[in-house]
Amino acid sequence: MALLEVEDLSIDYPRGRVVDGLSFTLEAGGCLGLVGESGSGKSQSALALLGLLPEQARVQGSLRFQGQDLLALPEASRRRLRGSAIGMVFQDPMSSLNPYLRIGSQLTEMLVVHRGLGQGSAEAEALRMLEAVRIGDARRRLRQCPHEFSGGMRQRVMIAMMLLLKPALLIADEPTTALDVTVQAEVLRLLADLRREFGLALLMISHDLGVIAEVADQVLVLYGGRMMERGPVPQVLGQARHPYTRGLIACRPRLDSPLGRPLSAIPGSVVSARDARTGCVFAPRCELARALCQRQRPVWTSVDGGAGLACHAAAGWPENGDG
Amino acid sequence: MSRYALLRLLTALPTLLLLVTLSFFLMRLAPGGPFDGERSLPPEIEASLRAEYHLDEPLPQQYLRYLGGLLRGDLGPSFQYQGFRVRELIAAGLPVSLSLGLLAMALALLLGGATGVVASLRPGSVLDRGLMSLAMLGISVPSYVVGPLLVLLFAVLLRWLPAGGWEPGRWSDLLLPVLALALPQIAAIARLLRGSMLEVLRQPYIRTARAKGLPESRVVLVHALKPALLPVLSYLGPATAGLITGSVVVEQVFGLPGIGRYFVQGALNRDYTLVLGVVLVYGAMIVLFNFLVDLLYGLLDPRLRRA
Numbered sequence: 140m141a142l143l144e145v146e147d148l149s150i151d152y153p154r155g156r157v158v159d160g161l162s163f164t165l166e167a168g169g170c171l172g173l174v175g176e177s178g179s180g181k182s183q184s185a186l187a188l189l190g191l192l193p194e195q196a197r198v199q200g201s202l203r204f205q206g207q208d209l210l211a212l213p214e215a216s217r218r219r220l221r222g223s224a225i226g227m228v229f230q231d232p233m234s235s236l237n238p239y240l241r242i243g244s245q246l247t248e249m250l251v252v253h254r255g256l257g258q259g260s261a262e263a264e265a266l267r268m269l270e271a272v273r274i275g276d277a278r279r280r281l282r283q284c285p286h287e288f289s290g291g292m293r294q295r296v297m298i299a300m301m302l303l304l305k306p307a308l309l310i311a312d313e314p315t316t317a318l319d320v321t322v323q324a325e326v327l328r329l330l331a332d333l334r335r336e337f338g339l340a341l342l343m344i345s346h347d348l349g350v351i352a353e354v355a356d357q358v359l360v361l362y363g364g365r366m367m368e369r370g371p372v373p374q375v376l377g378q379a380r381h382p383y384t385r386g387l388i389a390c391r392p393r394l395d396s397p398l399g400r401p402l403s404a405i406p407g408s409v410v411s412a413r414d415a416r417t418g419c420v421f422a423p424r425c426e427l428a429r430a431l432c433q434r435q436r437p438v439w440t441s442v443d444g445g446a447g448l449a450c451h452a453a454a455g456w457p458e459n460g461d462g
Numbered sequence: 463m464s465r466y467a468l469l470r471l472l473t474a475l476p477t478l479l480l481l482v483t484l485s486f487f488l489m490r491l492a493p494g495g496p497f498d499g500e501r502s503l504p505p506e507i508e509a510s511l512r513a514e515y516h517l518d519e520p521l522p523q524q525y526l527r528y529l530g531g532l533l534r535g536d537l538g539p540s541f542q543y544q545g546f547r548v549r550e551l552i553a554a555g556l557p558v559s560l561s562l563g564l565l566a567m568a569l570a571l572l573l574g575g576a577t578g579v580v581a582s583l584r585p586g587s588v589l590d591r592g593l594m595s596l597a598m599l600g601i602s603v604p605s606y607v608v609g610p611l612l613v614l615l616f617a618v619l620l621r622w623l624p625a626g627g628w629e630p631g632r633w634s635d636l637l638l639p640v641l642a643l644a645l646p647q648i649a650a651i652a653r654l655l656r657g658s659m660l661e662v663l664r665q666p667y668i669r670t671a672r673a674k675g676l677p678e679s680r681v682v683l684v685h686a687l688k689p690a691l692l693p694v695l696s697y698l699g700p701a702t703a704g705l706i707t708g709s710v711v712v713e714q715v716f717g718l719p720g721i722g723r724y725f726v727q728g729a730l731n732r733d734y735t736l737v738l739g740v741v742l743v744y745g746a747m748i749v750l751f752n753f754l755v756d757l758l759y760g761l762l763d764p765r766l767r768r769a
Binding site: 189191218219220221222223226227229231234235236237238239240241248249252253284286297300301 | 665666667669670671672673674675676677680684685688689762763764765
């Protein structure tokens, strides 16, 4: 049994659908990278896993975590899972910690609320965890407030906080996007180490293919709320078949590219799932698009090596390849 | 911290001096004097009274004389309550006024705070809209209307509480006045706190608190309420001023022997020293409250603590 099985997840708002038919599995201790531009539904999917979407959002499909159906659980049980079995680290460490409370109490309250620990033993645990994320002088640091920490340190505090209860799954939503490049590498290395140490499964959300390539073993490419391509990292990022994935890879700025050569870009602008109900969501920006792509939504096609994708072109233009 | 506190208190002195000076001369600009009654006194008696109270001296000399008295802690004689010093009158009225004001402030914080939090949890709901309409009403109806209405309801119709008056130690006498005085502040604090709660509940750190699996009560009362209280705290300075002006009216309506009543009667009778004395006490209270608010601000917002 996989740790997390997501099947045909869709999220609807009164103004339209933001995630449409997302499916993946994540094994215990594994790492899945969720890639896509902003607005592709990455964060919405993550919040759906935690049950933190706003009230007007309607979630459909099946979310099975450790065998239990998350969507069927009452709110009280979902709350107990949050933080203890599923942790989440957010993008902006500057605003994700409460600026008015000491770091110590933000850490210990996890243990007090979920485990019923006393203040003393909770503090000892918090201290150990701060040391595990390599924060020096941890005892003094517990008495400090977030503004006394740098961005990278705050993200490490955030990670420490979410790992205090040894969750089986950590969702990291662009955990390094707001950080300097050097600090970014440090936090990624820390996450990789902690993953090994705690046997943690990681759901890494990023728009940065470099980050995904470094930490993930599976990758899922999202566009406009729909799955474009999914599979093992070497296969999807090494031999991308989907034109969108290829476009993303081509867009990465490279230090070794000749000077003066303009960066490549995918023409057009991002759509969301609600804009395109029929056909392929990527068709308006796709170089290979034909009439079929506008008309008919491509079906999910498995290719060898456990990968799969949704693209008429990559599937060899079924339906006699008209257009 | 204590050095900062001392400095703040010292800078209050020029403020109070300015207040006394302005009030002193403004009072004298008003037509009439303390001994202009409906029946006029014989000229020689009035002259001897004026001499007795040094009102025959040039104005600057009277001003300096008053300041000299202040330095010795003397607020001068009352013109209206013959034989009483202003200090004695204020000492008698202050406990009543302070109980009234502090109880109203406490009630406003408790009731206004609870209302604001409850309304913010379901914005746009029937409950929220109902509470906020009531609050709007509470802000717009002045205490000299609320006071008599409360008397009409609780004293005249229901006969639960006395309509006015004051006997030391009978706290039920204070119930209606406190309510009348607190209502506008309850409403103001409820609206203010609802707004700041809504703002805070949108912050990323509240999403973090929920992602930590904390019970909603803890998210609201610990993670959101503390930052949301800051605007309420800064409102407490102006609220003090509002309570003071309100208490002048409320003491009059309910016949409470507080300093607000002296203020009104003193102003009507041109009892210069009595009015000045009350103004000085009011001014000192506003300064003191603003000072306390600043100290509390530092305690609530860790980013200001070291500044």
